[in-house]
Amino acid sequence: MTVTKLELQKTSTGIVGLDDILGGGWPMGRLYLVLGNPGTGKTTLGMQFLLEGVNAGERVLYMSLSETTAEIGQVAASHGWSLDGVALYELSAAEQVLGLARESSMFDPSEVEFRATTRAILQEIERVEPTRVVFDSLSELALLAREPLAFRRELLLLKQVFLARGATVLLLSDQTTPDADLQLQSLTHGVLELEELAPEFGGERRRLRVRKLRGSKYRSGYHDYRIETGGLLVFPRLVPAEHSKVDVGEPLSSGMADFDALLGGGLPRGSSTLLMGPAGSGKSTLVAQFVAAALGEGHSVLLILFDETTESFLRRSEKLGIGLLRFVDEGLLTLTLVNAAELCPGELSTLVREHVERSGTKLVVLDSLNGYIHAMPEERFLLLHIHELLTYLNLVGVTTLMTLAQHGFVGSMRSPVDLTYMADAVLLLRFFESQGRILRAISMVKNRVGGHENTIRQISIESGGIRLGQPLTQFQGVLTGVPIFTGDSMTLLEQTRAEPDDG
Numbered sequence: 001m002t003v004t005k006l007e008l009q010k011t012s013t014g015i016v017g018l019d020d021i022l023g024g025g026w027p028m029g030r031l032y033l034v035l036g037n038p039g040t041g042k043t044t045l046g047m048q049f050l051l052e053g054v055n056a057g058e059r060v061l062y063m064s065l066s067e068t069t070a071e072i073g074q075v076a077a078s079h080g081w082s083l084d085g086v087a088l089y090e091l092s093a094a095e096q097v098l099g100l101a102r103e104s105s106m107f108d109p110s111e112v113e114f115r116a117t118t119r120a121i122l123q124e125i126e127r128v129e130p131t132r133v134v135f136d137s138l139s140e141l142a143l144l145a146r147e148p149l150a151f152r153r154e155l156l157l158l159k160q161v162f163l164a165r166g167a168t169v170l171l172l173s174d175q176t177t178p179d180a181d182l183q184l185q186s187l188t189h190g191v192l193e194l195e196e197l198a199p200e201f202g203g204e205r206r207r208l209r210v211r212k213l214r215g216s217k218y219r220s221g222y223h224d225y226r227i228e229t230g231g232l233l234v235f236p237r238l239v240p241a242e243h244s245k246v247d248v249g250e251p252l253s254s255g256m257a258d259f260d261a262l263l264g265g266g267l268p269r270g271s272s273t274l275l276m277g278p279a280g281s282g283k284s285t286l287v288a289q290f291v292a293a294a295l296g297e298g299h300s301v302l303l304i305l306f307d308e309t310t311e312s313f314l315r316r317s318e319k320l321g322i323g324l325l326r327f328v329d330e331g332l333l334t335l336t337l338v339n340a341a342e343l344c345p346g347e348l349s350t351l352v353r354e355h356v357e358r359s360g361t362k363l364v365v366l367d368s369l370n371g372y373i374h375a376m377p378e379e380r381f382l383l384l385h386i387h388e389l390l391t392y393l394n395l396v397g398v399t400t401l402m403t404l405a406q407h408g409f410v411g412s413m414r415s416p417v418d419l420t421y422m423a424d425a426v427l428l429l430r431f432f433e434s435q436g437r438i439l440r441a442i443s444m445v446k447n448r449v450g451g452h453e454n455t456i457r458q459i460s461i462e463s464g465g466i467r468l469g470q471p472l473t474q475f476q477g478v479l480t481g482v483p484i485f486t487g488d489s490m491t492l493l494e495q496t497r498a499e500p501d502d503g
């Protein structure tokens with residue numbers, strides 16, 4: 001027997017990120033349950049769904065048991081929306097019908113109220129003939145029913161009416177009636193759950209997940225979202241397996257021949273490199289050098305700053321002879337300062353992905369990861385988020401540079417978290433003392449995608465830019481910070497004045 005697979009027509013939710021998660025939107029002509037505690041954005045999500053229908057020229061209906069028409073209008077106004085084109089029906093307007101039913105009935109008042117409410121709903125659907133419906137909220141309807149059997153029976157009736165008319169319906173529930181919610185989950189074609197988390201520091205964090213979606217593929221798991229003026233912003237979980245490996249070109253040059261030699265020819269395209277060292281050792285300056293080289297080749301670059309303002313980064317780079325400002329004006333360089341305390345992991349992934357897909361970005365810089373990591377001590381899976389992001393960038397052929405400040409200045413260094421296993425290459429920077437001066441050293445300690453020098457070189461950051469010295473073959477113990485001179489004569493880069501340090 002041949003089974004024919006029917007393609008489901010889908011209708012947009014009005015939220016780009018949620019459409020992505022659902023594989024294009026809600027399958028049309030079905031019922032969906034939206035669960036969430038008060039304040040998680042159910043009403044806002046419902047309005048965005050209806051306004052998308054208005055924009056498409058559809059008839060839409062908002063039915064409310066919990067809020068007045070004025071309150072609904074205030075919610076819309078807070079987002080800058082006009083509800084013109086949205087049919088609003090406040091079920092409290094049916095009080096006159098309910099009153100007549102109470103006076104003339106010999107049955108249980110609660111049963112009469114519930115049935116009268118159901119009739120009022122059906123009459124309004126008959127009048128408007130909507131293709132999209134939002135019902136806010138079913139929790140009140142469940143309280144009216146009292147008996148689970150009566151609630152289920154009337155819901156089945158409503159479901160049949162909606163399906164017969166081909167309407168796509170969102171049923172909102174605030175999870176105050178767990179038993180009723182379980183019945184709803186079995187009756188509806190899909191369930192979307194909204195959650196709010198309250199970390200000990202920073203703003204609240206919100207996430208959603210699709211519990212079920214009958215007959216349609218969707219992206220499972222939790223996805224971060226934010227409620228902003230203008231509606232919900234949903235950040236789909238990044239799944240690297242959804243992206244295919246692309247061919248990469250020549251290695252990315254630093255713009256300095258001797259530095260490229262240290263790296264084994266430059267940074268391989270699509271690789272990730274971690275720059276580690278104490279504060280002020282030159283990590284951000286090296287990043288600026290790579291950024292300038294990539295821009296010089298005409299590549300688009302995304303630079304995400306966590307600890308330093310964009311103005312400070314550009315000003316310091318200009319003082320070191322690394323001109324970046326003109327590339328900002330030309331649109332090749334995008335600098336983004338993020339507040340790590342307000343950022344969720346999914347938002348960072350979405351920011352990077354959108355830039356890569358929209359602008360063809362070839363180099364992504366995260367400077368530095370310390371602020372990002374420390375701002376999210378409760379994010380148990382933060383390292384997995386970073387790993388998924390690096391894997392995605394590798395697959396699409398984007399080179400990634402990350403900086404991580406280590407604790408201490410000389411001697412043994414400690415990192416807030418071990419990221420070396422994730423990165424394809426690791427550059428280590430150190431301070432060391434010689435003849436009463438504090439000098440810098442650099443070495444490449446890992447490169448899983450190619451060969452590299454195994455030497456330790458002096459690096460000097462001056463007003464004219466970065467200079468790389470010869471291998472420190474006459475010193476032993478440079479990485480300890482207090483090396484022992486073992487040669488006959490000392491040849492070091494001359495520098496008596498310290499230039500601006502990066503953080």
